[in-house]
Amino acid sequence: MRETILEVSHLSYLYEGEHEALHDVSVSIKRGEQIAVIGSNGAGKSTFFLNLNGVLTPKEGAVIYEGQAVGRSRKELNRLREHVGIVFQDADSQIIASTVYQEAAFGPMNLGLSREEVKERTDRALRYMDLEAMKDRPPHYLSGGEKKRVSIADILAMKPEVIIFDEPTASLDPVNTAMLEEVLVKLGKEGRTLLVSTHDVDFVYRWAERVLVFEGGRILADGAPEEIFRDSQVLKKAHLKKPVLLEVTEFLVRKGLLGEGLYPHTVEELQKYF
Amino acid sequence: MSDKRAGHSHGSLSIDQYAYGSAMRSWNPSFKIITAAVFLVCVIAMDRLPVSLLVLFFMALTVMAGGRLSPLRYLRLMAVPLAFIILGSIAVAFDFSLSRGGDYCLFLGFFYISATGKSLLEAGSLIVKAFSAVSCLYLITLTTPMGEIVGFFRKLHVPKLLVELMYMIYRFIFILYDSERKMTVAARSRLGYHSLKASWYSFGRIFSNLLVVSMRRAGAYYDALESRCYNGDLRFWEDKKPVRPLQVLWALALGALILALRLFVG
Known part of the structure; x- marks a missing residue:
């Protein structure tokens, strides 16, 4: 079994005097897991992410990285932030520098690395996201998809163990959505631990190996996609739709065309059974 | 292009x-x-x-x-x-x-x-x-480019606060400009500028809205900075030229x- 890399135990978080944004959340994430985080807006996904990366510190409970509870000192928080990166939903709220190169180099610069090391990491991240040709361009004249790629390169340059994508496909066109999925698959194959929040259940079904469902600041369900999406209680409570492929699979099983217990996650997998 | x-x-x-x-x-x-x-x-x-x-x-x-x-x-x-x-x-x-x-x-x-x-x-x-x-x-x-001009001021040892403000203002000009343009188009599509009176009204609403938008943006921005190990010191890569x-x-x-x-x- 894979080792646990990041763990959250009994975490609660409160936004200034208001209702609780997260309540008693416990989850343990293993190295290399591909996790989708779903749930309606305001269910606590973003707050959960910000806690995972140390931007927000929990009111109760703890975040445990590689077996060590993360304290509140700047040093410990920065260690967490270095190893757990977030690609924010809105690239414009993340991009700060005035050229693509400076932007991708911002994280490594903050890590206090040598000039050569910063350059090496930045070059590699830009190459990974196919941004070398526009490295001297200002981010504010890039298109939405290009900005998204820059915001991913930002995080890759920090070489985090865990990468969180907060609704990465929001406001992306189909071409860029496909590009993003490719990147996610590629990163997954390289063994990175990924957490992706999304509303696209079909994407979740074909990509994720584990699903966390948030509802009202709690984790409503945690399991493999075929478990989660077959649980009508969960679907109802979290206002989720069933993935089309699962519907088709269930229909085929009912008609006796497909054996029970088979859950293909992609159309290609389904075709293999025939 | x-x-x-x-x-x-x-x-x-x-x-x-x-x-x-x-x-x-x-x-x-x-x-x-x-x-x-x-x-x-x-x-x-x-x-x-x-x-x-x-x-x-x-x-x-x-x-x-x-x-x-x-x-x-x-x-x-x-x-x-x-x-x-x-x-x-x-x-x-x-x-x-x-x-x-x-x-x-x-x-x-x-x-x-x-x-x-x-x-x-x-x-x-x-x-x-x-x-x-x-x-x-x-x-x-x-x-x-502006970033390099501000970088020059940093080399002159202009106070850090001013230099960082210059960077932020420069970046925000484009974000606010975009928000303003979107809001103006939205207002225009609802006849927000059909008369002088309506124009002044829409203009006022858009600018008060811009304040709210910038406050929210600033919050999101700060979170994003922190998540990349920002330590209160904006340091950018500068190419050797x-x-x-x-x-x-x-x-x-x-x-x-x-x-x-x-x-x-x-």
């Missing part, structure tokens, strides 16, 4: 785009800024028509040929301060009085506008001097020409 996509190609933002596209971007920013500043001081301190003319042509030529900016764009940008400069020189060129005087005189009902040959020449050289000074500043702004011999030669040539003019023309 990028201007079309983003649609910011009009107005003063074009200066920003020209700077990014300039072929002189590879020049060392500190070198550009210091030389331009030195020649700016020369123009103002020497206050000689030939010097002003020389610097004006030299700077314009450098930006157009060295930076590959089309003459049409350059002239259009030069026209921006035209109105101010002309208005300013009118006061120098002409004298308003109730009695006749000067070399040229025009009677307008109950007062005279007059000018002397000397005053006209003075106004002329003032105009050239002003444009010459503008050309020095354009050498900086049309070839050096060595000063090349040809560039030094360029500056020395202008210096020598100015010196020669002062020696032989006066």
